[in-house]
Amino acid sequence: xxxxxxxxxxxxxxxxxxxxxxxxxxxxxxxxxxxxxxxxxxxxxxxxxxxxxxxxxxxxxxxxxxxxxxxxxxxxxxxxxxxxxxxxxxxxxxxxxxxxxxxxxxxxxxxxxxxxxxxxxxxxxxxxxxxxxxxxxxxxxxxxxxxxxxxxxxxxxxxxxxxxxxxxxxxxxxxxxxxxxxxxxxxxxxxxxxxxxxxxxxxxxxxxxxxxxxxxxxxxxxxxxxxxxxxxxxxxxxxxxxxxxxxxxxxxxxxxxxxxxxxxxxxxxxxxxxxxxxxxxxxxxxxxxxxxxxxxxxxxxxxxxxxxxxxxxxxxxxxxxxxxxxxxxxxxxxxxxxxxxxxxxxxxxxxxxxxxxxxxxxxxxxxxxxxxxxxxxxxxxxxxxxxxxxxxxxxxxxxxxxxxxxxxxxxxxxxxxxxxxxxxxxxxxxxxxxxxxxxxxxxxxxxxxxxxxxxxx
Amino acid sequence: xxxxxxxxxxxxxxxxxxxxxxxxxxxxxxxxxxxxxxxxxxxxxxxxxxxxxxxxxxxxxxxxxxxxxxxxxxxxxxxxxxxxxxxxxxxxxxxxxxxxxxxxxxxxxxxxxxxxxxxxxxxxxxxxxxxxxxxxxxxxxxxxxxxxxxxxxxxxxxxxxxxxxxxxxxxxxxxxxxxxxxxxxxxxxxxxxxxxxxxxxxxxxxxxxxxxxxxxxxxxxxxxxx
Numbered sequence: 001x002x003x004x005x006x007x008x009x010x011x012x013x014x015x016x017x018x019x020x021x022x023x024x025x026x027x028x029x030x031x032x033x034x035x036x037x038x039x040x041x042x043x044x045x046x047x048x049x050x051x052x053x054x055x056x057x058x059x060x061x062x063x064x065x066x067x068x069x070x071x072x073x074x075x076x077x078x079x080x081x082x083x084x085x086x087x088x089x090x091x092x093x094x095x096x097x098x099x100x101x102x103x104x105x106x107x108x109x110x111x112x113x114x115x116x117x118x119x120x121x122x123x124x125x126x127x128x129x130x131x132x133x134x135x136x137x138x139x140x141x142x143x144x145x146x147x148x149x150x151x152x153x154x155x156x157x158x159x160x161x162x163x164x165x166x167x168x169x170x171x172x173x174x175x176x177x178x179x180x181x182x183x184x185x186x187x188x189x190x191x192x193x194x195x196x197x198x199x200x201x202x203x204x205x206x207x208x209x210x211x212x213x214x215x216x217x218x219x220x221x222x223x224x225x226x227x228x229x230x231x232x233x234x235x236x237x238x239x240x241x242x243x244x245x246x247x248x249x250x251x252x253x254x255x256x257x258x259x260x261x262x263x264x265x266x267x268x269x270x271x272x273x274x275x276x277x278x279x280x281x282x283x284x285x286x287x288x289x290x291x292x293x294x295x296x297x298x299x300x301x302x303x304x305x306x307x308x309x310x311x312x313x314x315x316x317x318x319x320x321x322x323x324x325x326x327x328x329x330x331x332x333x334x335x336x337x338x339x340x341x342x343x344x345x346x347x348x349x350x351x352x353x354x355x356x357x358x359x360x361x362x363x364x365x366x367x368x369x370x371x372x373x374x375x376x377x378x379x380x381x382x383x384x385x386x387x388x389x390x391x392x393x394x395x396x397x398x399x400x401x402x403x404x405x406x407x408x409x410x411x412x413x414x415x416x417x418x419x420x421x422x423x424x425x426x427x428x429x430x431x432x433x434x435x436x437x438x439x440x441x442x443x444x445x446x447x448x449x450x451x452x453x454x455x456x457x
Numbered sequence: 458x459x460x461x462x463x464x465x466x467x468x469x470x471x472x473x474x475x476x477x478x479x480x481x482x483x484x485x486x487x488x489x490x491x492x493x494x495x496x497x498x499x500x501x502x503x504x505x506x507x508x509x510x511x512x513x514x515x516x517x518x519x520x521x522x523x524x525x526x527x528x529x530x531x532x533x534x535x536x537x538x539x540x541x542x543x544x545x546x547x548x549x550x551x552x553x554x555x556x557x558x559x560x561x562x563x564x565x566x567x568x569x570x571x572x573x574x575x576x577x578x579x580x581x582x583x584x585x586x587x588x589x590x591x592x593x594x595x596x597x598x599x600x601x602x603x604x605x606x607x608x609x610x611x612x613x614x615x616x617x618x619x620x621x622x623x624x625x626x627x628x629x630x631x632x633x634x635x636x637x638x639x640x641x642x643x644x645x646x647x648x649x650x651x652x653x654x655x656x657x658x659x660x661x662x663x664x665x666x667x668x669x670x671x672x673x674x675x676x677x678x679x680x681x682x683x
Contacts, residue, residue: 334553
């Protein structure tokens, strides 16, 4: 199902690199477009502003050159800016008398120039200027109009409007050339960024490709584990995969060994039973019963050994105190008549990282022994070290176990075969589970008088 | 004593029913959780033996539902896996004891007797009332240290009354706990048993261990020496 859903996606989005490239190919033109647009706007604005300054200067120069005499304005034949002297220079000036409304002077460059009909003079106050543009069939014009007045000897004011026009051709050319260069550069930058990004992605994603390649090798059985040198972001994942792989191998070996042990150890009681069935006369039911007990013990022991799983890196944390209380509450029911007094001295912080069933198996077996063999007093205590090692001690006030027997009851795998009917397998199962979590177990004499079982996890 | 056996495996259920009946228990049997739930809610049992792995409704859920409905008879669970997670879950759900398969029948009887005794508030396996002693394990009665010859039904009647000492027990209740469902309830056989018990336990008529409560039934009146 998963495979189908992956296959139904476009081929390019199946890889991380494809996805990142698609994202950048969408983002890059958008970024370059917005950047180009804003640079274009800034350039045009700056050009207009510089043109306005130039035209204002032209007006000031003309005002400075003008002379008011005999009720009219006079200008020198040769103006300072040569472009105003040359016809078709694309810069011309016109001076209007505001009272009469007609042009009173035109610069020599105004010959062959027509002011578009759509243009209208603005009613400005003296000293006020207006910069704008007009579009016409002949081509657009920028203009700046400025109002000024001259006072004659009699004190009468004569207002004039100075208007300087400049063709848009030059500015448009400048803008067009700027745009060509801008978009050319932006395209080149976008292409370069894309190429560099592909290279960065290839370099950045290389460790993932390496892990995938190594995993394939592990799958094909060429390597037992992931042994490459991976960056820190992938190292933890690789370590977890390695732990899982090693757990899987351990579990497989455990199953294999258990099956082999089981087959081997069952054959002895079966042979004894077969032998007693062939005895002449009556069947020895005691013997058969003993052998059935033995078979039952072997199966229980081997089954529990197989089920107990080695520490899994993805296990959740279980409260030791909470599970301890659960087991104690269950055992209080079973051993109600013994009126066992239990004290639990455990911190809430103590947790067991592993399978809950394993924790209950450890606590169940140890506490069951304490309830069974104790004389009504059970004490559970625990320590929690800085190195996150938890140590739990379960004590009772029974007869305990002699020093020489303490080692025997912990021996793994040996007792099930040799134990007598009725003897428990609890301690050896507990030892097996604890060692699968790389913990340790120790038996000692308790100050209460009985056995003190201490296990560290 | 009336016991409910819940086990899906026909052979094992048959064996359990057979041996318990041989030991004078009145047995009802169920082969799945649904049937067990119904029987447990409909009848007043003294004990239930419940296998955890049951079809339709699993053993733990059956126990939980019984307890939710305030059904208080003791429950012994049978578990095949024998791991502590199952045991703790079962006991937490409301069971009183567990037994791991395969088990010895002696072990089963010991647990059944202990649970029955406990459910009536007795902690010892023998009940002593003056010079009368009931050995609950051996199912025997002694009067002045001499064994009293009782039939199985007589013993069961006495045991039920003695375990519920001080409480008036109706003939119907006694019949229910001594006989299986198809027994004729109108029979005066209980009166006969009580009469014989009185003669055997109190030949001189001084002790009067079982009194008749008019309209209610019988009551075992002797004080326990425990």
